[in-house]
Amino acid sequence: MKIELKRISVRDLVEGYEDNEDLGVIAFDRRLDVRPPYQREFVYKDKQRDAVIETVRKNFPLNVMYWAVQGNDSFEVIDGQQRTISICQYVDGDFSIDINGHQLAFHNLQTDQQEQILDYELMVYLCEGTESEKLDWFETINIAGERLTAQELRNAVYHGPFVSAAKKYFSKNNCPAYQIASDYLPGGLSPIRQDYLELAISWANDGKIDEYMRDHQHDTNADDLWQSFKTIIDWVAATFPKKRSQMRSVKWGSHHKIYGTDIYDPKALEQRISSLMGQNEVRKKSGIYEFLLGGESDTRILEVRVFEDRDKLAAYEAQTQEARASKISNCPLCAIGTNANSDRIYEFDEMDADHVAAWSKGGSTNLANCEMLCITHNRAKGNK
Structure with missing residues (x-):
């Protein structure tokens, strides 16, 4: 891989900046693809985002960024998406930061303060190489402190039309998967960190996520995966209409595979659930659902309180x-x-x-x- 160091001003970086939920993020006079197919969503928290702007404002050096040369004077970000978007969003007026006790957006700054930010120079390595080399670099040099999740790495390795299509269902804030399933899944799962996509594929292919992505990499849509996921969640909602926090710890995918074709009486189940939830002997409340689906045959699932x-x-x-x-x-x-x-x-x-x-x-x-x-x-x- 050929690597060349360049200095890019913030003024040039933010030229033509545009963030489109479906089409992606572009900057640098529309020549820079800030979020290519293998990149993660924007995951910086406010504190991290603000720290980037403070670093620029104080003329402190930011970590070096890496862009892949695409030809025809165009580039894509290998490493630096989070910092790039933070800078572009601030200059574009999307948020403000605390400066001497005041919340100031870019347009609130004095002219000399604005110019100082726009003149700030970023250190960027321009990298030329094969697609595989770019992916290797992306996996190796992603932002320190924000390590890629396993599914983000899979998205990089198997990037293509399927990943792009699947993200619309599973990888956006308030995406369709989140809207129908958030009440039934652990609260720590994040669509933008690809947790919902990873879970959906795991359910659809018995935990063999890499194999599924390998076989579907060039699919033009992710409709089958979406329908598979939706079928499971619809079954949960119909079988257990009353939502409880304990449902978030249940392994619904494996339960649907075993019990999904059985016939249950939701009203009778709810009465039994209510009774078991009120019993102190039941120490694992989330196990109630599997216990009932299995015909109440194995009390070990409930971790029933033992005799003292x-x-x-x-x-x-x-x-x-x-x-x-x-x-x-x-x-x-x-x-x-x-x-x-x-x-x-x-x-x-x-x-x-x-x-x-x-x-x-x-x-x-x-x-x-x-x-x-x-x-x-x-x-x-x-x-x-």
Whole structure:
């Protein structure tokens, strides 16, 4: 790759600046593609954005930027998109910064202050090379402190019409995917960091994201991916109409794959959900949805509260005392019949606590409903 260092003034950089949600961002007299297909969305927070302008205002050096030479006197940003957009937005009047206790936009500055910013020179490396070399550079030298996410890197490797089309559904602020799914997905997921796109592909292709992007790189649209994602979210909304914060931790994609064709009564499910949400014994509330979808067969999903040691010990002592007096096993199930262990007295660590009345059938997790069983019988009893 051929690399040449150039000094580019802010005045020249912002000439012809335009930010179009669908068509991208251009600057430098419309010769610079600020957001080529493999680039991330604008992710700087206000503090980072303001710091760029303060650096320029004080004539401190910004980190060097990298542009790829495209031919015909045109370029695209390899590294420096966030700083470039911050500068262009400020000069264009999109935001203000605090200067001596006053919020001042570019147009509020004195003429000499404006000129100082416009005359500021950026250090830019112009890089000429193959498409693969540009992508290698992009992956290697992305902005320190704002590391690319795994999906942003995939977008770079498999850039093409599919990525561009998919971004319209999954990668914009308030995009369609966010509008229909934000109530059901973790709050930390960000469309502009490609989290929604990554999740949608993972759901559609059993977690094999790279393979999906490889096979669909040159698709002219992302309609199938959108429909796949929408089908899952529509199923969630129809099956569990009442929205709860606990829904955000549920793995809806895998649940739809297993239970998506089953028939459920939403009203009956809601009654059961409401009941389980109110039970202190249920420690993992988000597990309620999988528990109900699976027919309430595995209470481990709920991490049901276990008996306290003092209750287990009390139950053990009471059972053991009664068993010795009756010359039968202190495991109630071993004491039944004439098996080899019918009169065996187990040590405390050879037994475990079980609900007399199953928790799933309304039994409480307290001493009154606690019995000690030998480990073999406790495991065999399960949730019966």
